[in-house]
Amino acid sequence: MKIELGYIKNDIQNIADAIETVLKIDVTIVDENLIRIAGTGKYISKIGEQIDGYAFKKSLQDGEVIVIDNPKVSPICKECCRAGNCNEFGEICCPIVCDGKSYGVIGLIAFSEEQRKIIETNSDGMVNFLTRMADLLSGKLKAAIKSYELDIEKKKLETLVDGMDKSVVSIDVDGRIDRYNLKFKKMFNIKDDITGKIIFDIFKFIKIPDKYRKGHSFSASFSYKGGGKSIKGIYNMSRIELNGEIKGYVIDFTDKKEAIKNYNKMNKDRSIMIDNIIGESESIKKVKKETIMAAQSVSTVLITGESGTGKELFARAIHNHSKRAEYPFIAVNCAAIPDNLLESELFGYEEGAFTGARKGGKLGMFEIAHKGSLFLDEIGDMSLHLQSKLLRVLQEKEVNKIGAKSNIEIDVRIIAATNKDLESMVREGTFREDLYYRLNVIPIKLPSxxxxxxxxxxxxxxxxxxxxxxxxxxxxxxxxxxxxxxxxxxxxxxxxxxxxxxxxxxxxxxxxxxxxxxxxxxxxxxxxxxxxxxxSAIETLEDLEKREIQKALKRYGVYKKDKELAAKALGISRATLYRKIEKYGIK
The missing domain is CATH 1.10.8.60 (Helicase, Ruva Protein; domain 3)
Structure with a gap:
């Protein structure tokens, strides 16, 4: 949108009135379309009309002052369509020029011999005065153009900041809030305008360390409760510097849960659907059908199968086909994390819960997976202590963080997987029977x-x-x-x-x-x-069995869980393996 004289309409009318008061001649001011936008005397009622004066048009086009003290002999008047039929006795046209472009014309028109003589005897002084008035309007127009351009840039910046995927707020050196985006309002559930308020009074966790003021970058984790929301995340602080002097700060906030959700959206594994799983055999077709049916349910799923059969792949397919697909899919390998760390990973902890606990506490995987799915791989390796805590979560739909005084409600779908025989473990007392039945609501067995x-x-x-x-x-x-x-x-x-x-x-x-x-x-x-x-010669079954057991023990002897791995490779339980070792006297 282009700037026109209409943006300073009030200033233009004031200038017209001032000129008329000083020179005692009616004034008309037109824009670049020859539309009268200000006037005095008889011209007041004609504001908004388009004029057809040739002198105005020529002054606008050439950007030069035109003085006509005798219309009958003026060569300019001879070019006018009203030549010979004009009731004007004389006129002066002065262009309003800004940065080399004519935006309009100030015109003095004499309608009497008396007014014509005023123009004739004092034309130089009048031209000088009108030129000054035109320059004054040009300056005001330039200021209006600059203000308009700044408004455009401000609007662009606001749109850009509001479109950011992060919550952002800017403050002055004293912490006074001067601007924030829509994401910030939504993240902290801010209802009222907080512009001008001190950010440290609203968000107690925000600090500006002295070392940061001296030139170091700064970021920190935070925990916030307010406005009906509980948030844990990270905030980063950037300085606003001008000529080496700090003028304020820009702070951006990242919600850990939101970050996980966005990661899942970008992660290529999010695209895994049942059609992406290769296989046309009857056994795999059956599993695919069961996977689709499981995806439509909200019940827990237990995927069993040998190591390397693709249990996590099917777990992701269940999630991606479900109504929870837009929310996090969190995978936890229960066998890869030591038992004492697995508890804090799954359930999280509060600040000060134990020696070495992170400031601000830690979100557990159940909290991060809220509204989504939590995949517990190698569930058979979970200790009985954690099994009881997991059972409680499944029953109560609540998580008790380490060191917390109250529980947190969660909405998470559990998909568990194992390559172990959980039924045998239940009989042996190494896996809770009640948890097994809670997990084994929808069983899916993957073929080798x-x-x-x-x-x-x-x-x-x-x-x-x-x-x-x-x-x-x-x-x-x-x-x-x-x-x-x-x-x-x-x-x-x-x-x-x-x-x-x-x-x-x-x-x-x-x-x-x-x-x-x-x-x-x-x-x-x-x-x-x-x-x-x-x-080769045919061996007895006992000799064959003994040799295979020895081979398995030798192969997995370097591992910590050698007996367990050997039993798994042989397709028997660990208890059965120990009986066979004793039977054959294997050392």
Whole structure:
């Protein structure tokens, strides 16, 4: 939108009145469209009309002063459409010029011989006076243009700040709030205008350390309760400096829960849907159908299956197909975190709950996953103590943080997974029976890769394409002999092992196909053993069992949970393994 003289209309009329008072001649002022926007005497009633005077038009176009003291002989008047039929005795037109552009004209018009003589005898003085008045209007117009441009920039800035994904507030050096965005109002549920108020009085957690005033950057975690909201997050403070002097601060706030939610939106795993899971075998089709049905429910889900079968993949698919898809999906591996740390990770703690507790406390995974899904992987490795706390959360829909005086209501869907036989653990007393039934509302058992060997060619084809792009190789497929070897392999590590094998083979491949010679050693040795076993002497079942137990114990002997891993590989419980060891005298 362009600036016109109409923006200083009141100033223009005041100038017109002043000119008329000094010179005793009626004044008319027009804009660049020759619309009269101010006038005195007979022209007051004609404000808003368009004039057709040629002298005004020429003065506007040329940006020069025009003096007509005798219309009958003036060459300018001869060009006018009213030449010979004009009742004016004389006139002066002075352009209003700002930055080289004509925005309008100040005009003095004599309608009597007396007024004409005034113009004729004092034209130089009148021109000088009108020029000064035009310059005055030009200055006011320039100020109006600058003010308008500043208003535009201010509006742009407000729109930009309001469109930011962070809560932002700016303060002066004394902490007085001068501006904040809509996200800030929403985050802290601010109803009234807080402009001009001291931020430290409203948000007690905000501090400006002395070291920050001396040039260090600053950020800190915060905990806030107010306006019916409880928030934990991080705030960052940036200085506003001018000529080396601090003039104020800009503070932005990040809600930890919101950050997790946004991360899930950007995370590629968020795109995992049931159609993205490769497989056309009957066993996998059945699991896919069960997954879709589970997604429509709010009940807890227990996914079981061997290690490497894709339990987390199906858990994410359940979440992404559910009504909770827009909220966080939080995955916690119960076996990877020490028991004493797992409690604080899951349930969180308050400030000062124990020695070394973080200032401001810590959000637990249940709080972060509010409205979303919490995936508890390797649930069978959870201690009985934590099992009882988890059971209480499932029953009460509340979390008791470490060191907290009251519980926090949560709305979280639990999806648990394990590669252990929880029913056997219940019988052995290592897993709570009541928790088991709370978790096992919707059971989903994933087939091992050996139970869905028909999917191996599809999985291989997909993985070759993925790793060829990732590793910048031109491998396009696998030859028939290598594929046959891979299909005959037992795949104890399931899909994860297949994935590892394909990545290795793509790395080693020399041509456009994966051949037998680039397959992992474990697959080639398995095949050799398979061929040897067909011709070797037949062993008794007991000898075979003893040898396999010894092999399993040797393979997993370096691990902390060697007996547990060996039992799992053999497909028996740990108690059964101990009986077999004693039976065969294995040391």
């Amino acid at each position: 890769l050996s139970q869905r060997k028909g999917d191996i060619p599809l999985l291989i084809d997909y993985m070759i394409k993925e790793y060829s792009i990732k590793l910048e190789k031109s491998v396009e497929g696998i030859d028939e002999i290598a594929l046959d070897r891979m299909q005959r392999y037992g795949w104890p590590g399931n899909v994860r092992e297949l994935q590892n094998s394909i990545e290795y083979s793509v790395n080693m491949a020399q041509g456009s196909e994966i051949t037998v010679d680039v397959l992992p050693k474990s697959i080639l040795e398995y095949e050799e053993k398979f061929e040897e076993d067909e011709t």
